[in-house]
Amino acid sequence: MLRLTSSRFLAFAHKQPTFLPRVSVRMMSMAPPAAKPVNPEFSSGPCKKRPGYNVDALDKRILGRSHRSKIGKERLALAIDESKRILGLPDDYLLGIVPASDTGAYEMAMWNMLGARNVDICYWESFGKGWYGDAVSHLKLKDLVEVNEFSADYGQLPDLSKTNPDHDICFTFNGTTSGVRVPDGCDFISDDRKGLTFCDATSACFAMDMPWEKLDVTTYSWQKVLGGEGGHGVLILSPRAVERLETYVPENRPLPKIFRMTKKGKVDTSIFKGSTINTPSMLAVEDYIDALQWADSIGGVPGLKKLSLNNLAVIEKFVAENDWIDFLAKDPAIRSSTSVCCTLDLTAEQIKAFVSLLEKEGVALDIGGYRDAPPSIRIWCGSTVEQADVEALMPWLKWAYHQVKA
Structure with missing residues (x-):
């Protein structure tokens, strides 16, 4: 039997400096972090409610009342006016509440206005690609005008400088x-x-600076940055967009009732004052008003933008410190501060296990990457998510990685 004296053992240990530390690190990686996010909701839509949210705080006077009643119209008009004020819209821009979330709002605009000019459609993710598909397959724009496709893989942008200013241009501000x-x-x-x-x-409105002078038709939904309820969209029109509505009538293109924005050749301005095309959920409207009031209380768009950027900075620091995780968007100049998408040094099946493990532990819900995206995770860092929760999540990402990678 080999015997080591104390001096020989110390000499042996001295020659093997990496043995014991590796065992120690390995053992530490198995222990879950002590603290969890207070709120594990990191879904990219519908998104987490605002900090301190309580449904009991909503104004309930409208419940059970008609949206055509005096109070109904007043509350809808308030939601519209406050949206315009907080977003800093020019006075001559119109903002209306429409059916079917952002999808309904964008489709409404496409069906009413595309076809008057050649069109450049830019996309680099699933929803933008969907707009291209609808324009070609359903609106059949190629039978009317020239349609140009500008696309890029996930994580990149196409060369947008090649778009033509004489054409209509369709694009997504932030690819969720x-x-x-x-x-x-x-x-x-x-x-x-x-x-x-x-x-x-x-997923950009309220969290990013919108250059309104560049935007003629803009759409968003309440369920993203402000954490509102789903089912309703917002449509914003510049004077140039209104002119298009009043001078261009698509031929042989039926418009469903919920898409119609003109009457007798003029834009129906009542839509943009609170007379919605169809019946909205007044509870969802009150929820939206509550979110707008919160947004105003923290400084409007600048305050909301700062919260989102702070959340992104937490993940940027974590990614810089760990070589097994990276951003899908490598270029910081085009990296979203709301829908933060990351790739991992894991297989697609391992990423599914990674996501399931975090959900089982109750520290991160709904962070799997979109089904059409490369294998990845997606952490919502919009303004309603608190920085302390993002910070608490980071050690759990590391823990889950080592569990799945083992």
């Missing part, structure tokens, strides 16, 4: 399923453009 946004300022859009811009801004 790819974590890629257009650069600040939208400089690819000409101030002297002849065409209209159609901007899907559902």
Whole structure:
């Protein structure tokens, strides 16, 4: 039997400096972190409610009342007016509440206005690709005008500078399923453009600076940055978009009732004052008003933007410190601060296990990447998510990685 004296043992240990530390690190990686996020809701839509939210605080006077009643119209008008004020819309822009979330709002705009000019459709994630598919397959725009496709893989942007200012341009401000946004300022859009811009801004409005002078048609939903309820969309029109509505009538294109925005050749301005096309949920309206009041209380868009950027900074620091995780959007200039998408040094099946493990532990709900995206995770870092919860989540990501990778 080999015997080691104390001095020989110390000499042996000294020659093996990596043995004991590796065992120690391995053992530490098996222990779950002590603290959990107070709120594990990191879904990218519907998104977490605002901090301190309580349904009992909602104004209930409208419940059971008609949206056509005096109070119904007043509350809808309040939601519209406060949205315009907080977003800083120009006075001559219109904002209306429409059916079917952001999807309904964007489809409404496409069905009413596309076809008057050649169109450039830009996409780099699933929803933008869907707009292209609808334009070609359902609106059949290629039978009417030239349709140009500008696309890029997940995590990248196409060369937007190649779009034509004489054409209508369709694009997504922030790709919720790819974590890629257009650069600040939208400089690819000409101030002297002849065409209209159609901007899907559902996960950008309220958390990012919107260059309204560049945007003619803008859509979003309450369920993203403000954490409102689903089912309702918002449609914003510039004067140029209103002119298109009043001068262009698509031929042989039936418009469902919930898509119709004009009467006798003029835009139906009542839609943009609170007379919705169909019956809205007044409970959802009150929930939205509550979110707007909260947004106003923390400084409006600048305050909301700061919260989202702070959340992103937490993940950026974590990614910089760990080589097994990276952003789907490598370029920080086009990286979303709301729908943060990350790839992992794991297989697709391991990522599913990773997501399930975090959900089982009650620390992160609904963070799996979108089904059409590359294998990834998606952490909502919009303004209603608190920075302390993002910070608490990071050690759990590391723990789950080592559990699944073992």
